[in-house]
Amino acid sequence: MLSHNFPCLLILVLLVSPVLEASVISQMRPRRSILRYLGDEIEPPDAAVELNSTNFDAVLSNSPATYAIVEFFAHWCPACRNYKPQYENVARLFNGPEAVHPGIILMTRVDCAWKMNTNLCDRFSVSRYPMLLWGPPIKFASGKWDPKQEKNEIHSIDDARTAERLLNWINKKLGSSFSLEDEKYENENTLPWNASDPELISRAVYDVEEATTKAFEIILEHKMIKLDTRSPLIKFLQLLVAHHPSKRCRKGSADILVNFDDLWPSGLLPTGPHAASISKERDGLKGFWICGKEVPRGYWIFCRGSKNETRGFSCGLWVLLHSLSVRVGDGESHSAFTAICDFIHNFFLCDECRQHFYEMCLSVSTPLNTTRDLGLWLWRAHNKVNERLMIEEKDMKTEDPRFPKTIWPPKQLCNQCYFAPSSKSHGAALLDWNEDEVFKFLVKYYGENLVSSYKDSVSDSRDGESIVDDMAVSTNAVAVPVGAALAIALASCAFGALACFWRTQQKNRKQRKNLSKT
Ligand SMILES: Cc1cc2nc3c(=O)[nH]c(=O)nc-3n(C[C@H](O)[C@H](O)[C@H](O)COP(=O)(O)OP(=O)(O)OC[C@H]3O[C@@H](n4cnc5c(N)ncnc54)[C@H](O)[C@@H]3O)c2cc1C
Numbered sequence: 001m002l003s004h005n006f007p008c009l010l011i012l013v014l015l016v017s018p019v020l021e022a023s024v025i026s027q028m029r030p031r032r033s034i035l036r037y038l039g040d041e042i043e044p045p046d047a048a049v050e051l052n053s054t055n056f057d058a059v060l061s062n063s064p065a066t067y068a069i070v071e072f073f074a075h076w077c078p079a080c081r082n083y084k085p086q087y088e089n090v091a092r093l094f095n096g097p098e099a100v101h102p103g104i105i106l107m108t109r110v111d112c113a114w115k116m117n118t119n120l121c122d123r124f125s126v127s128r129y130p131m132l133l134w135g136p137p138i139k140f141a142s143g144k145w146d147p148k149q150e151k152n153e154i155h156s157i158d159d160a161r162t163a164e165r166l167l168n169w170i171n172k173k174l175g176s177s178f179s180l181e182d183e184k185y186e187n188e189n190t191l192p193w194n195a196s197d198p199e200l201i202s203r204a205v206y207d208v209e210e211a212t213t214k215a216f217e218i219i220l221e222h223k224m225i226k227l228d229t230r231s232p233l234i235k236f237l238q239l240l241v242a243h244h245p246s247k248r249c250r251k252g253s254a255d256i257l258v259n260f261d262d263l264w265p266s267g268l269l270p271t272g273p274h275a276a277s278i279s280k281e282r283d284g285l286k287g288f289w290i291c292g293k294e295v296p297r298g299y300w301i302f303c304r305g306s307k308n309e310t311r312g313f314s315c316g317l318w319v320l321l322h323s324l325s326v327r328v329g330d331g332e333s334h335s336a337f338t339a340i341c342d343f344i345h346n347f348f349l350c351d352e353c354r355q356h357f358y359e360m361c362l363s364v365s366t367p368l369n370t371t372r373d374l375g376l377w378l379w380r381a382h383n384k385v386n387e388r389l390m391i392e393e394k395d396m397k398t399e400d401p402r403f404p405k406t407i408w409p410p411k412q413l414c415n416q417c418y419f420a421p422s423s424k425s426h427g428a429a430l431l432d433w434n435e436d437e438v439f440k441f442l443v444k445y446y447g448e449n450l451v452s453s454y455k456d457s458v459s460d461s462r463d464g465e466s467i468v469d470d471m472a473v474s475t476n477a478v479a480v481p482v483g484a485a486l487a488i489a490l491a492s493c494a495f496g497a498l499a500c501f502w503r504t505q506q507k508n509r510k511q512r513k514n515l516s517k518t
Helices: 002-038 056-061 078-094 115-123 137-142 163-174 200-221 227-243 247-258 272-277 313-325 330-347 351-362 371-396 435-448 485-491 493-517
Strands: 049-051 067-073 105-111 131-135
Touching (some): 049 056, 056 105, 078 163, 200 247, 227 247, 313 330, 351 371
């Protein structure tokens, strides 16, 4: 028996050994840090992300950061050990949920002394320790570095001996004024962008992923899936499967939809006061991450406020809704409108917000027949909220000083959206909008500019082309009929594997049924 299986076992061992090596390494480190935590001196966890040959390409190709720094070091090298606190001082500014300036630079390190990383370090011509390289994350993920190569977006950082010198180098490169003394939310003016920056929306896809994940976390945490909310949730998931701007959220939503009946069987869903007793297991997503395992990241980029309590989730939710509204086809616009209204009504826990929004939904008397109707309706609805909050937030002093509410889009973003000077009034209703131009602008802003850069596999990015516009997959995708997971799969050939999985599941289910009958 054993000899019969030996070749398979050998192959299996060979296949999993690098993974085991990586997991052994990663298991060793937290234990050491737990020991450090138990000691008198409490050391915070490392801010720089430790990468190795198994996760290097994937982490860098999926990072929302605009730039990355990779420190190549060897754990036996004394100079590297001494350098670590300097590097960490800078990394704490940019990495992780507690970062002072998140989403700008991903700071990482690779230990070249591990055998598994030898090829990776060779790929980047590592000739000394520590050695720091700078470049766009995707260029690291797909590329290599050679000091003799002239045209390369990856550069060596030659003056980084201390934290101050490294930060000076970064500031010179970016024209920024980051300081080691920066505290969270205190120096937002040093950010190299502002709310009217037309480029900024291209990074909002990360916030849309964050908001989608947050919305589903809230739904599960608050046990909001009940008999009467089941159908609105399914309809919203169908909308996400076909039109979410992020490919991985489309996949994740399809995955949840395919398994929805198993996760939350309608016959077992209680209503009323007993709703809270739904079993804990079924409440967890049980391994389903709606936008992939990397999300939530714990911070916002486009929707980052200058205070802890401003912007964030509700901003991300608006951006998600707008991005959906410009992606649906004409034929589906009214059902998309209903799905959005019902989702907010049933699942947005801000009571005042959902009530106001639902009132606006109920006031629609004629069907929204086109994408234009839906896109402009949502834009008007959002401006009505802005108009009210402009006054409320000023009175109550709750506004984010860096992002005061305005009637949107401002002229800096879309001059052609206005027919006449906007000085007539502060009210959206009295402004003379050129709605054809507004719609064109919405389509460009929330459609073309807000796309996912995520790739299925790193090999997709090997050629160095960075952002692939996957609008083609999401725009004008066919409407997804209720419960027909196969149609979801057909809506995008990218979901072929999922369809296969679904069919296998159906087969297994049938077989199980037949077996239980016999
Ligand atoms: C459905 C919904 C209803 C809400 N209702 C209320 C409410 O009744 N009371 C309340 O206090 N808060 C409400 N909120 C929260 C509030 O609207 C803001 O989201 C929050 O105050 C954060 O504001 P922000 O500055 O990040 O910009 P947000 O208003 O969240 O907008 C996010 C981004 O969308 C863009 N944008 C702004 N206006 C428009 C527009 N008209 N069309 C397209 N894009 C636009 C801008 O780039 C902006 O930065 C609601 C949120 C949602 C999602």
